[in-house]
Amino acid sequence: MTEQTPQAPVKRGLKSDQFSGLMLVALALYIAWANQEYPVGSLAQPGPGYMPLLLAIFLGAMGLLIAFWGGRSRPLRDVQWPEAMRATIILIACGVGAFALERIGYRLTVIALMIFFTGVMERKKPLPVLLVSVGFGFISFYVVADLLDVPLPRSPWGL
Amino acid sequence: MGETFSNLMLGFSIALQPHILVYAFAGCIIGTLVGMMPGLGPLAGISILLPATFGLNPIVAIVLLAGVYYGAMYGGSTTSILMRIPGEAASVMTCVDGYEMTKNGRAGPALAIAAIGSFVAGTFGVVGLMLLAPTLAGWALRFGPPEYTALLMMGLFILAYMSGGSMLKTLAMAGLGLVLGMIGIDAMSGYTRFSFGIVELGDGVGIVPVAVGLFGISEILITAGAATPDNVQKPKLRDLIPSREEFRLSAGPIARGSLLGFLIGIIPGSAHIISSFVSYGIERRMSKHPERFGSGAIEGVAGPESANNAAASGAFVPMMALGIPTSPVTAVMIAAIMVHGISPGPLLMSEQPELFWGFVASMYVGNVVLLILNLPMVGLFVNLLRIPYGYLYPGILCFCILGTYSVANSLIDVWMMLIMGAVGYVLRKFHYDLAPVALGLVLAPILELSLRQSLAMSAGDYGIFVERPIAVTMFALGLIMFLFAIKPLIFKKGKDWRRDVGLEEAEGS
Numbered sequence: 001m002t003e004q005t006p007q008a009p010v011k012r013g014l015k016s017d018q019f020s021g022l023m024l025v026a027l028a029l030y031i032a033w034a035n036q037e038y039p040v041g042s043l044a045q046p047g048p049g050y051m052p053l054l055l056a057i058f059l060g061a062m063g064l065l066i067a068f069w070g071g072r073s074r075p076l077r078d079v080q081w082p083e084a085m086r087a088t089i090i091l092i093a094c095g096v097g098a099f100a101l102e103r104i105g106y107r108l109t110v111i112a113l114m115i116f117f118t119g120v121m122e123r124k125k126p127l128p129v130l131l132v133s134v135g136f137g138f139i140s141f142y143v144v145a146d147l148l149d150v151p152l153p154r155s156p157w158g159l
Numbered sequence: 160m161g162e163t164f165s166n167l168m169l170g171f172s173i174a175l176q177p178h179i180l181v182y183a184f185a186g187c188i189i190g191t192l193v194g195m196m197p198g199l200g201p202l203a204g205i206s207i208l209l210p211a212t213f214g215l216n217p218i219v220a221i222v223l224l225a226g227v228y229y230g231a232m233y234g235g236s237t238t239s240i241l242m243r244i245p246g247e248a249a250s251v252m253t254c255v256d257g258y259e260m261t262k263n264g265r266a267g268p269a270l271a272i273a274a275i276g277s278f279v280a281g282t283f284g285v286v287g288l289m290l291l292a293p294t295l296a297g298w299a300l301r302f303g304p305p306e307y308t309a310l311l312m313m314g315l316f317i318l319a320y321m322s323g324g325s326m327l328k329t330l331a332m333a334g335l336g337l338v339l340g341m342i343g344i345d346a347m348s349g350y351t352r353f354s355f356g357i358v359e360l361g362d363g364v365g366i367v368p369v370a371v372g373l374f375g376i377s378e379i380l381i382t383a384g385a386a387t388p389d390n391v392q393k394p395k396l397r398d399l400i401p402s403r404e405e406f407r408l409s410a411g412p413i414a415r416g417s418l419l420g421f422l423i424g425i426i427p428g429s430a431h432i433i434s435s436f437v438s439y440g441i442e443r444r445m446s447k448h449p450e451r452f453g454s455g456a457i458e459g460v461a462g463p464e465s466a467n468n469a470a471a472s473g474a475f476v477p478m479m480a481l482g483i484p485t486s487p488v489t490a491v492m493i494a495a496i497m498v499h500g501i502s503p504g505p506l507l508m509s510e511q512p513e514l515f516w517g518f519v520a521s522m523y524v525g526n527v528v529l530l531i532l533n534l535p536m537v538g539l540f541v542n543l544l545r546i547p548y549g550y551l552y553p554g555i556l557c558f559c560i561l562g563t564y565s566v567a568n569s570l571i572d573v574w575m576m577l578i579m580g581a582v583g584y585v586l587r588k589f590h591y592d593l594a595p596v597a598l599g600l601v602l603a604p605i606l607e608l609s610l611r612q613s614l615a616m617s618a619g620d621y622g623i624f625v626e627r628p629i630a631v632t633m634f635a636l637g638l639i640m641f642l643f644a645i646k647p648l649i650f651k652k653g654k655d656w657r658r659d660v661g662l663e664e665a666e667g668s
Binding site: 016017019020024027031034038039042043044045046047048049051052055056058059062063065066069079081083087090091094095097098101102106110113114117118121122124132136140144148149150151152 | 210211213214325327328330331334335337338341345347348350352353376379380381382547549550552553554556557558560561564565568570573574577580581584586588589591603607610611614618619620621
């Protein structure tokens with residue numbers, strides 16, 4: 001009986017570099033499409049659309065080359081995203097913070113964000129969360145706005 | 160030489176004024192703290208502090224921001240050595256042997272050699288800046304649009320050659336940055352490009368939201384939820400003194416790292432990061448006992464730490480002499496100077512000698528301040544590392560929003576920062592280097608304008624680039640570098656320099 005050596009299974013499917021390269025090609029195509037609005041001019045007299053078109057071609061070419069040579073990269077499904085949910089929540093919270101910044105002022109926005117991140121996401125104890133959040137909001141405002149004279153938004157209630 | 164000396168004396172007369180000293184000291188402290196915090200590298204630190212410098216005198220502003228820059232270079236080594244967490248990217252190589260030294264009970268000497276190496280290299284870099292920048296500026300007075308076009312193209316070619324990872328990915332990221340730089344009003348025709356009806360985008364995409372998003376926010380998105388290491392060593396002052404043998408072994412790496420770092424710092428790209436990788440590779444190759452590397456060789460700390468600090472000084476040469484940023488950090492610093500109506504470039508030294516020489520002298524002072532700060536006060540700084548990451552990253556996020564918003568009081572900038580944070584997070588997952596994006600963004604308007612001005616000068620004749628000796632030389636040099644860069648891609652047997660210096664050859668490149 002011949003002894004069979006175990007071989008690692010060859011993983012089929014799209015590779016990570018092939019995927020990212022194709023995404024760059026898609027972006028380049030979009031840029032070239034959006035660039036139609038601007039006159040390209042000629043080689044001798046480039047117009048406002050000349051350089052963006054040149055860059056779209058360059059980006060697309062790089063994307064194609066990355067995808068072409070991407071066969072040796074790891075499979076796309078091996079790219080791990082364990083923190084993706086947390087990252088998305090952080091981004092959404094920051095987006096809400098950005099929306100609120102000019103409406104309820106810097107201090108209230110920062111306090112709310114700090115309470116959300118430390119209290120809700122990190123599940124720290126309520127008292128330290130409150131102290132850190134309020135302290136951070138007021139002290140950073142005092143240093144940046146009062147000491148360094150950087151204008152920061154205030155709430156309609158003066159906070 | 161006599162003129163340089165008298166100019167330096169003028170610089171010291173400015174840098175030693177009490178209020179400038181206070182700002183240099185504050186910059187160094189902030190930089191050290193920023194460098195130690197994972198997620199806040201020098202770029203994010205400088206960007207966040209930028210609005211606070213608008214109300215300051217330009218000399219004070221540049222001294223403060225430069226202090227943050229080289230302070231962060233120093234600070235990054237502390238977390239690398241004590242916790243195996245690089246505070247900023249240039250300290251990655253310091254982690255390897257620095258942390259092993261900590262495990263072997265030699266954290267003190269590792270910190271001391273990192274600080275001494277940084278001091279020597281930083282001082283060497285300032286001397287280089289002082290001697291090289293005026294010469295380069297004098298030469299650059301002969302530059303016209305064709306020379307600037309050639310210089311920028313050469314910079315992009317060299318960036319491809321010197322990229323730490325995949326050359327194709329680096330070029331793609333530079334292309335992405337250049338595309339972002341196309342957003343806004345075209346200076347020659349008045350067309351508003353790719354603004355999607357958003358008035359604020361008419362001015363283009365700012366470097367600060369892009370830099371903070373790509374480097375600060377994306378780092379937090381990747382590391383949020385990470386546990387805080389519970390055992391952080393707190394070395395005592397008496398433990399810091401290296402042995403005679405450790406001094407002997409470190410002398411060569413510090414000298415080589417200083418020279419190498421300064422030279423790499425002048426060229427575009429993530430110079431301080433690449434220089435530390437190259438220095439580590441060279442030291443390992445030159446060592447009689449390369450097997451010690453990875454298990455606590457002090458040369459593996461001395462070389463990279465010296466190189467990244469010298470590179471930080473080297474990056475100021477093209478910034479001051481040519482007005483061209485070679486790294487995202489210098490791009491933000493140029494923005495800080497330009498807010499005051501001063502344009503860095505060949506005329507800066509003759510028109511604003513106080514600013515240039517005051518800045519050079521302040522760097523000497525800053526290096527001494529950092530040496531004093533980093534050795535005796537390391538125990539104090541280490542306390543920062545005890546703050547649970549669950550409290551630290553929300554604070555960093557709020558600082559990112561605050562810093563980006565206050566540059567122009569624009570919420571669009573905050574949205575741009577968040578978008579770039581998400582983009583940076585995804586790109587990092589696919590192993591793309593982000594520094595060329597920021598660099599491309601800054602270089603795009605200069606490149607486009609100089610190209611179109613060159614063609615206007617020559618009535619559309621591209622021969623202007625080969626008729627002018629400086630331009631054609633720079634194009635040729637860039638092309639040679641580019642051919643070297645693509646050699647391993649075409650000829651599979653071609654050996655990549657990255658492998659020679661111990662860097663991983665990138666996938667698919």
